[in-house]
Amino acid sequence: MTLLNSTESLRAMDAAHHLHPFTDASALNAKGARIITHADGVHLTDSDGNRILDGMAGLWCVAIGYGRPEIADAVARQLRQLPFYNTFFQTSHPPVIELGHLLSQVTPDHINRFFFTGSGSDANDTIFRMIAHYWAVMGQPDRTIIVSRQGAYHGSTVAASAVGGFGFMHAQPGLPVGNILHAPRPAWWAEGGELSPEDFGLKVARDTLALIDGIGAHRVAGFIAEPIMGAGGVIIPPDSYWPALSAGLTERGVMLISDEVICGFGRTGSWFGCQTYGTTPDFMTMAKGLTSGYIPMGAVGVSDRVAEVLTAKGGEFAHGYTYSGHPAACAAAIANLGILRSEGIVDRVADDIGPYLQGKWRALADHPLVGEAVMTGLIGAIQLCADKGARRAFDEDLGVGMMCREHAFANGLIMRAVGDRMVVSPPLVLTHAEADELVEKAWRVLDLTQAQLGHPGR
Numbered sequence: 001m002t003l004l005n006s007t008e009s010l011r012a013m014d015a016a017h018h019l020h021p022f023t024d025a026s027a028l029n030a031k032g033a034r035i036i037t038h039a040d041g042v043h044l045t046d047s048d049g050n051r052i053l054d055g056m057a058g059l060w061c062v063a064i065g066y067g068r069p070e071i072a073d074a075v076a077r078q079l080r081q082l083p084f085y086n087t088f089f090q091t092s093h094p095p096v097i098e099l100g101h102l103l104s105q106v107t108p109d110h111i112n113r114f115f116f117t118g119s120g121s122d123a124n125d126t127i128f129r130m131i132a133h134y135w136a137v138m139g140q141p142d143r144t145i146i147v148s149r150q151g152a153y154h155g156s157t158v159a160a161s162a163v164g165g166f167g168f169m170h171a172q173p174g175l176p177v178g179n180i181l182h183a184p185r186p187a188w189w190a191e192g193g194e195l196s197p198e199d200f201g202l203k204v205a206r207d208t209l210a211l212i213d214g215i216g217a218h219r220v221a222g223f224i225a226e227p228i229m230g231a232g233g234v235i236i237p238p239d240s241y242w243p244a245l246s247a248g249l250t251e252r253g254v255m256l257i258s259d260e261v262i263c264g265f266g267r268t269g270s271w272f273g274c275q276t277y278g279t280t281p282d283f284m285t286m287a288k289g290l291t292s293g294y295i296p297m298g299a300v301g302v303s304d305r306v307a308e309v310l311t312a313k314g315g316e317f318a319h320g321y322t323y324s325g326h327p328a329a330c331a332a333a334i335a336n337l338g339i340l341r342s343e344g345i346v347d348r349v350a351d352d353i354g355p356y357l358q359g360k361w362r363a364l365a366d367h368p369l370v371g372e373a374v375m376t377g378l379i380g381a382i383q384l385c386a387d388k389g390a391r392r393a394f395d396e397d398l399g400v401g402m403m404c405r406e407h408a409f410a411n412g413l414i415m416r417a418v419g420d421r422m423v424v425s426p427p428l429v430l431t432h433a434e435a436d437e438l439v440e441k442a443w444r445v446l447d448l449t450q451a452q453l454g455h456p457g458r
């Protein structure tokens with residue numbers, strides 16, 4: 001491919017033929033895409049040979065780090081043996097059977113059945129259809145409303161984007177956005193006002209339950225939420241939030257859908273975020289860490305009480321994807337779960353690298369630009385702000401988060417900007433030295449952002 005031997009020619013071809021997700025094409029094409037060519041461990045290499053610490057594990061997914069030959073070998077073996085067969089028409093195959101069995105061992109005890117998909121978005125779509133089917137079978141067909149949260153991200157299909165709480169994703173004309181309500185989010189720094197975090201967490205839980213009571217709990221099929229909101233800015237809820245909310249949902253017979261696409265597979269220091277927060281979901285959405293992103297795959301975990309009804313009297317569930325249980329994706333997931341388990345990676349997040357990085361990360365709160373620095377497991381955020389004491393944000397038009405992100409890229413660190421919140425979610429195999437590198441780079445990047453703003457630091 002002589003055409004593609006320089007960064008410049010790669011960028012030109014990319015601009016000519018590739019439409020990127022969540023991207024303003026004209027702004028990107030004016031500048032040219034960053035081209036990543038290699039990766040190993042927690043580091044990426046770009047087409048100019050720069051080495052970059054990937055503080056985002058790709059898109060929150062590369063839990064085991066880059067370049068693990070075990071996954072490549074498992075996938076290659078599977079592709080040689082059976083590259084594809086479907087799971088429709090009363091058919092199954094060994095990798096999908098093994099993966100279901102393995103997942104039943106690592107998910108909470110009451111989750112033992114799995115429906116496989118190609119991504120997190122279509123896993124959520126599957127749940128929206130399955131939950132409606134469940135309530136119809138249960139003789140409660142009026143339970144059709146899904147309650148979600150403002151600022152939530154649940155995917156980009158029509159249904160998942162409507163359920164998500166990003167207003168700008170609802171803006172395309174004519175999209176069906178029905179039977180969905182958005183509850184407040186437990187974002188204390190931005191919205192907690194004078195309340196303590198604990199009182200604010202309780203207030204948001206109560207307001208959510210009041211919203212449900214207002215439309216009638218008998219009409220609500222389920223409440224969907226990420227244990228920790230990821231793409232919405234890594235909003236770590238106050239400890240009071242989940243116990244109060246989940247007890248109220250149970251009282252009202254509203255099922256909890258725990259979207260574990262980011263929080264699953266060790267990210268929060270437990271296998272699943274619902275375990276970190278002590279909730280008992282009826283549905284779990286999984287993707288990303290399921291295969292560490294090596295091959296696309298998602299899954300839906302279904303509780304015993306739902307699965308028993310559906311398997312005993314649900315009849316045909318008219319839903320499925322060509323790639324439900326794709327053999328090569330299953331092989332990647334099996335090898336990935338094998339690495340997570342044999343190397344004790346989830347426990348290491350809870351007991352070793354998690355607490356180590358959290359300590360250093362929280363110290364970033366001493367920087368003059370940082371209003372709060374939070375982290376649970378290996379998922380964290382720093383809030384950039386104009387005035388720490390007053391919890392006053394920067395003027396949105398300044399684009400401080402983007403400014404900071406650009407400094408991060410230029411200094412060999414990937415952090416993501418959600419407004420003026422800088423978020424990280426590094427591979428779970430991060431070493432102590434790499435954690436030091438991440439925080440040192442983050443501090444330098446904050447200094448550069450402060451200098452560019454000419455901010456006095458309050």
Ligand code: PMP
Pocket residue numbers: 059118119120121122124153154155156226230231259260261262287288298
């Ligand atoms: N749910 C959550 C919580 C997510 O973060 C994402 C993706 N970032 C999705 C669903 C959608 O997953 P996918 O991009 O694999 O469709």
